[in-house]
Amino acid sequence: MFNMDVFKLALKIRARAWNEIVKLTSNIAFYPALYRSYWHMRINNSEKHIVDNHTNFYTGIPNPGAGIGHQLSNWISGYWWAMQFNLKYAHTTFSTEKWETFFGFGENETLASDLISHNGYRRVLLPLFDENKQAAINLNKKIISSYAGQKVVFVAEQDQSYQSLCGVIEDLRLKFFSAAARKCETLIFSESHFNIAIQIRRGDITIGQTNQDPNLQMRWQDNLYFKKLLTEVIENIKPGKPLAIYLFSQGTPSDFIEFIDLENINFCLDMDAQQSFLHMVFADLLITSKSSFSYKPALLNKGIKVCPRNFWHNYPNSNDWVLVDDDGNFDVKQLSITL
DSSP states (O other), X not given: OOOHHHHHHHHHHHHHHHHHHHHXXXXXXXXXXGSHHXXXXXXXXXXXXXXXXXXXXXXXOOOTTSOHHHHHHHHHHXXXXXXXXXXXXXXXXXXXXXXXXXHOTTTTXXXXXXXXXXXXXXXXXXXXXXXXXXXXXXXXXHHHHTTTTSOEEEEOOTTOOOSOOGGGHHHHHHHHHHSGGGGGOOOSXXXXXXXXXXXXXXXXXXXXXXXXXXXXXXXXXXXXXXXHHHHHHHHHOXXXXXXXXXXXXXXXXXXXXXXXXSTTEEEESSOOHHHHHHHHHHOSEEEOOSSHHHXXXXXXXXXXXXXXXXXXXXXXSSTTEEEEOTTSOOOTHHHHHHO
């Protein structure tokens, strides 16, 4: 008798095993040869240009085992590389229906699953490539070109990189602010105040300090860093109306005792992830941490963003992005320029 739970477990084990193989071999010369798509290219040896594939699609899969910030990186990467390869974008849903509905990025998009299940499209997995190596990009272009004239959904390898992420800001904003979910949401912000949101990453990052995890330690920023930064913002911002401060993190107010003396401080420590994300998007000024969970709302935020300069994604070169060094120093003149 068929057992669905056993089948799902087998799929997870297979996926984890494949991910380990990719990690171990992606920097080795023979790595692309692990993919059927590579051999399809070698056998067909097509020299057709990428424009021949304008009827085909490209998708990136939000990693179901990762946090929502990571999943958003996957989605943005898929959207970006579809444009770079001159392919149509096919939407792959986020790991939960709640996040899928919240973002609304799949609204008015073609679903990859529908193309494959109901429209006769093939699923073709592409090798992971280094976005900084043109030869690796060209190899993917050649593979894609070898399928010209066929109905294909090209699937990016899990966690295909696109470091900048900010290259699709306008499309992201259009999708997010026009999503159906925006019609029934409410904010705790008051329009009579200039609302400052500050996200302080804790949770796993705190554990990293205890177990000396280098990957998590590089993301650590202590309370004094944020207090100094926030104080500088308060002293130099002149919005013409009272300030209200909303601190988003995990824990209890006693974990953030450095901020207790600030006027009109609101601790948002029990707010769920979607509401926290939403408020960071709509803040008049957003202070981010070294976290994808605040960087992604910053991409959507139309106000002032005060962000760590030393971060693994890029920022747009515009006045509404104020970059801060590791000691909490920044050019306060930008605050008045942006208002």
